[in-house]
Amino acid sequence: SLDKIRLQSLAAANLVTNMELSLKKVNYFSQGLGATIDTDVTSPTQVENLAWASRFYRRIMVIPDRRPPTAALAKWDEPGDCWCAPPDTKRDGKVQLGVHLPSRIFPDQLTIEHIPMTAVPGKDISNAPQNVELWVKSDKPAIPRPGSSHNCESEGPRGWICLGTVTYDIRGANHVQIFDLKAQTQDPIDHAFVRITKNWGADHTCLYRVRLHGAYDGPDHDYQATE
Amino acid sequence: SLDKIRLQSLAAANLVTNMELSLKKVNYFSQGLGATIDTDVTSPTQVENLAWASRFYRRIMVIPDRRPPTAALAKWDEPGDCWCAPPDTKRDGKVQLGVHLPSRIFPDQLTIEHIPMTAVPGKDISNAPQNVELWVKSDKPAIPRPGSSHNCESEGPRGWICLGTVTYDIRGANHVQIFDLKAQTQDPIDHAFVRITKNWGADHTCLYRVRLHGAYDGPDHDYQATE
């Protein structure tokens, strides 16, 4: 049917788009490039293993064995290949993931992905992020991009500025969602954290993968001598 | 040529189909969801390492280092990323892989994949499964689906019922093959095993990946409060 062809085309387009993202955009949250977790601004990891409870009640809440925050920076293959955290009491309940970047950049886009609801029992991905803010370490205020209004709700720690709030849509056509940041920094930065101010209803929040993109603070490599 | 375009289209369609399968269908054999091996109904793993023999004879039979049964539940990248077993003498020579599901379901489809013959020397994938039965633990008899005849040949252990036999075609256009089960259960189940009653000729059988799909025994998650 025509509907099936359209769906197939959409799936193919998403597949190509997601592959291109990995090959065509630098991810400054990549551990391969040297990114590391900034534990000062990262929430504690979910510690209790609820697998026994879920098995007992014969109901699934995909709560995997405790994985470290780096799980939110790496690729995933299976349900549970993610980092999970309960509400962070020290931070008004908001979950944060902080990253030391491998180099200074002017951030411009954030990519968030979560497992699709169709891939888990009962379509329960209520632990997915909904509203996500990006904060970076800077002495100077952020500059809103043309046509954007600065829209972060919460207050951040001293010396950090917010570059925008984005909304992850668990019903989006593509589970890998790229967002333009609403403000830019005056200087290049190399410390950032994402703050989840709202999830889709669960008592904990999980991040399958977060990527940060931006303009590199330096010239492109000059290959002339070697051709 | 037109033939090349058709082949390319077919390959693209398979690529999209296989990706969609991972994102759009729950796999209740996923370890990420909590599936574990049921050792009571699982055959012993191939123990002898024939690599020396194969090297000696300068002929390849892809017999990898001993991998555990969980290898048959996980994704694969290379030849040998699979679980292998010799004929199971306790089970009339038939190889079995048993799985505790993470939740109760009404099974409806089985996915089997093997490395394509074009990816191994001499096109020898004679250790691939050919006829595969799906058995589940249930007190009540299976109900054939409309238009299907119950077609399991072998006898199973007491308290288990067969939901159908499927045939994996090593020359199929797609090496990832989804099969509709021929019968359904009266109650939701959470124990299953696949039984290979015939392979493609080798003296041992290997499984690259088996997935089980079905209807979840519970309501879909209700997101209304969090939108």
Place this chain on the structure above:
Amino acid sequence: SLDKIRLQSLAAANLVTNMELSLKKVNYFSQGLGATIDTDVTSPTQVENLAWASRFYRRIMVIPDRRPPTAALAKWDEPGDCWCAPPDTKRDGKVQLGVHLPSRIFPDQLTIEHIPMTAVPGKDISNAPQNVELWVKSDKPAIPRPGSSHNCESEGPRGWICLGTVTYDIRGANHVQIFDLKAQTQDPIDHAFVRITKNWGADHTCLYRVRLHGAYDGPDHDYQATE
């Protein structure tokens, strides 16, 4: 725009081509098939960890933690999933990677891949190979393929012959590049090494993945009895 559609089509074609390569061609450098590193003809691995230096200078040269030569045989996901070596002083500065094949073959193609420059900061993949020779162990001279001229510049060790030089283009439309070898062997071989005679300018060379293809020295498996 039409340009975007063309780019999308090209990306889709590359995606399908690269997937097909893994499923439709035997890779005799696959560890899963039994390939192992031939340390006698392999250069020493880069030992110094320059991460500190790169962090200090706030400039990225993707020099990962020391990985063994097998990293050049395996798939990669992130920047740094590769094997790196400094100029090999014992071999006139040329970097070599040697492999014991799992079976005897007549080599015909070599596949080389590197991370695209768009996926690293400052587009600096100057550690990518540029000119690469394939050498194999044989007593008899190589036979040039019709229309090809034997074009290896360097001298190899006694008992080894060169089957051609290929050029990896860091600006190619596809970062996975397949090359036809310019000469063939008279007998099947099972020892090979690639020699990088020139890279794209860096003081060390990294290999993300090298694959070798060829004609298997044996008959195809006969399935008749099992259908």
